[in-house]
Amino acid sequence: MGFIALKMLLGDRAKYIGIVIGLTFASLLITQQSAIFAGIMTRTFSFLSDVGLPDIWVVDPQVKYIDDIRPMQDTMVLRVRGVEGVQWAVPLYKGSLAARRTDGTYQSCTIIGLDDETLMGGPPSMVTGNLWNLRKSGGVIVDADGAAGKLAHILPGGKRVPLQVGDEMELNDNWSVVVGICRVTQTFQTNPVIYTTYSSATSFAPSQRLLLSFVTVKAKPGQDLHALCQRIERATAMRAYTRDEFKMVTFLYYLKYTGMPINFLTAVALGFLVGVAISGQTFYNFTLDNLRYFGTLKAMGAKNGMLLRMILLQALVVGGVGYGLGVGAASAWGMLIGARTQLAFRLPWQLLVVSAMAVLVICLSSAALSIRKVMKLEPAVVFRS
Amino acid sequence: MTASNNGTPKQVEVAVRCDGLTKTFGTGNAAVKALRGVDLEVRNGELLMLVGPSGCGKTTLISVIAGVLRRDGGDCTVFAQDYNRMSEDETTSFRGVNIGFVFQAFNLIPSLTTAENVATPLIINGMKPTAAVSQASKILVEVGFDDRMVRSFPQDLSGGQQQRVAIARSLVHQPRLIVCDEPTSALDGETGHKVMELMRRLGRAENRALVVVTHDSRIFEFADRIAEMEDGRITQVVDSPSKLKAMSNQVV
Numbered sequence: 359m360g361f362i363a364l365k366m367l368l369g370d371r372a373k374y375i376g377i378v379i380g381l382t383f384a385s386l387l388i389t390q391q392s393a394i395f396a397g398i399m400t401r402t403f404s405f406l407s408d409v410g411l412p413d414i415w416v417v418d419p420q421v422k423y424i425d426d427i428r429p430m431q432d433t434m435v436l437r438v439r440g441v442e443g444v445q446w447a448v449p450l451y452k453g454s455l456a457a458r459r460t461d462g463t464y465q466s467c468t469i470i471g472l473d474d475e476t477l478m479g480g481p482p483s484m485v486t487g488n489l490w491n492l493r494k495s496g497g498v499i500v501d502a503d504g505a506a507g508k509l510a511h512i513l514p515g516g517k518r519v520p521l522q523v524g525d526e527m528e529l530n531d532n533w534s535v536v537v538g539i540c541r542v543t544q545t546f547q548t549n550p551v552i553y554t555t556y557s558s559a560t561s562f563a564p565s566q567r568l569l570l571s572f573v574t575v576k577a578k579p580g581q582d583l584h585a586l587c588q589r590i591e592r593a594t595a596m597r598a599y600t601r602d603e604f605k606m607v608t609f610l611y612y613l614k615y616t617g618m619p620i621n622f623l624t625a626v627a628l629g630f631l632v633g634v635a636i637s638g639q640t641f642y643n644f645t646l647d648n649l650r651y652f653g654t655l656k657a658m659g660a661k662n663g664m665l666l667r668m669i670l671l672q673a674l675v676v677g678g679v680g681y682g683l684g685v686g687a688a689s690a691w692g693m694l695i696g697a698r699t700q701l702a703f704r705l706p707w708q709l710l711v712v713s714a715m716a717v718l719v720i721c722l723s724s725a726a727l728s729i730r731k732v733m734k735l736e737p738a739v740v741f742r743s
Numbered sequence: 744m745t746a747s748n749n750g751t752p753k754q755v756e757v758a759v760r761c762d763g764l765t766k767t768f769g770t771g772n773a774a775v776k777a778l779r780g781v782d783l784e785v786r787n788g789e790l791l792m793l794v795g796p797s798g799c800g801k802t803t804l805i806s807v808i809a810g811v812l813r814r815d816g817g818d819c820t821v822f823a824q825d826y827n828r829m830s831e832d833e834t835t836s837f838r839g840v841n842i843g844f845v846f847q848a849f850n851l852i853p854s855l856t857t858a859e860n861v862a863t864p865l866i867i868n869g870m871k872p873t874a875a876v877s878q879a880s881k882i883l884v885e886v887g888f889d890d891r892m893v894r895s896f897p898q899d900l901s902g903g904q905q906q907r908v909a910i911a912r913s914l915v916h917q918p919r920l921i922v923c924d925e926p927t928s929a930l931d932g933e934t935g936h937k938v939m940e941l942m943r944r945l946g947r948a949e950n951r952a953l954v955v956v957t958h959d960s961r962i963f964e965f966a967d968r969i970a971e972m973e974d975g976r977i978t979q980v981v982d983s984p985s986k987l988k989a990m991s992n993q994v995v
Contacts, residue, residue, distance in 0.1 A: 359866060359867070361866065361872040362852070362855065362859075362863065362866060365852075365854050365855050365859065366852060366854050366855075368854065369852075369853060369854020369855070370854065650850060651850065651852045654844075654846070654850040654852075655863065655867065656811075656835070657809070657811050657838065657844055658838065658839060658844060658863060658864050658867055659835055659836060659838050659839015659840070659864065659867045659868065660835070660839070660867045661832055661835045661836070662831075662832075662835075664867070736811070736812070737811035737812075737835075737838075738806045738811040738812040740811065740844065740846055740850060741802045741805065741806055741811070741846070741847075741924050742802075
């Protein structure tokens, strides 16, 4: 009966295309909006992903997320190093400062100050230059997107020339020189990211009594990280998070306080409703148009189970095609736009499953109406002209 | 039950027997008594026509005989089987094996080719589509179709050709009873005549019983017997050519 079901479905091209378009649009909207949401949420803790080596992050107890900087005393590093189970602990500075561009305007940048001795917490990959060049006086490494975009030289006529190694910069009225270009994961604020040493960063930063943003900690092999966090907290009265915990704290903060989830959920719900409205109605109309033939099949000996399987097959086929086209379109859009812009787009397999489930629910809801109609159909309808 | 071990009803002289058959639609003041005690026999190998004015209950009667409508009262057996003693699924299976249908509006599925439409009863009964279409193509040749027409779609065929396809579909699974509802009403006189010739030739083969509901007096000559209905009852059954002639002048 699957043969007849598919022939009936594909034979009514207008309705078939209408149903598939509805499901494609729903799948596209659900997948795309979810992927953008996932991309943005991933960016909230991208700095934690980039600084991969430490196991534990020690912060002020008031800190609510990664960009919520509440400086500590520099001596905190020494106190953490004294905790049993700590292999090493280094300071990390994270702050914001203004970079002066060649046209005289200023650009706000995120500055990361790495431990002068180890340079621990540096960028995940270098495009040009070498991390060790940060030890040169005033040396900074700029992220490639920032160097080619917001920090690029603007020539008379408006042409942009990317920052290059050797170019000089003014950071909070301090002279600096670009010693490398790196790649970083895009952050939530999308400001250019500048790496330098801890001592340079604190000298560029506005004068403050407390400057230390984080103490990053590597545990000795075999240590229970949660137990170590508790020991650090007892010893320092600070808050210690494992990397995954700090990511989750950051993620939950943005989830709770930014209103982003409701915005994206609205868009996803809209996609779902559009799918139900367009595809559900068109599928139901398709069944109504074919009711006479379902009645004929019923009269000729097709049991309700057979007709149920026919309708489910039709629903699953349009669902599969619509889902595939929608996900394909969302992926293509993400790749094309993402390659040219700073679009936050992340499409893990879990989102594909969620999107597939949503499309499946739309299909089954649409099919349910049709199934009900066909199940209740009296085969005697075939003798009505 | 008189079914044999393999589920096929055993050969009986009478294909259909109705005694005091009643059927009412609706309830209360809106109730319509469509059948008011029908007594009728249809024998194996005969073509019985049901005639009468619109609304007299002809279509309701063949619906009950074909097992697509449940009766309210009286008895009705088809090949000694009583639908009211069968479950819904058993009735459906019985129809699928034993009954062929020819409809006034043909009811051919427009997205299936001619051969695929004819193959539908075989596919419903579990045959693989390829084998079913192959078998369907053979019976289409018997009703006068060539290779090109076998692959055409219903909308590309004339009314007469579509009804020939419907007849082929009603025969392909070799049912023992064929019910036809106004098979010639959508056809011109000459085409209707050809369709009835075909139906009589192929339909009555293998001792098959045919029940044909019609208003069309031009085709009465093809009947072995004609049962006249009025107001939910059989008023007379005639079987001689002279009486058929006489009736054909009266009933239109």
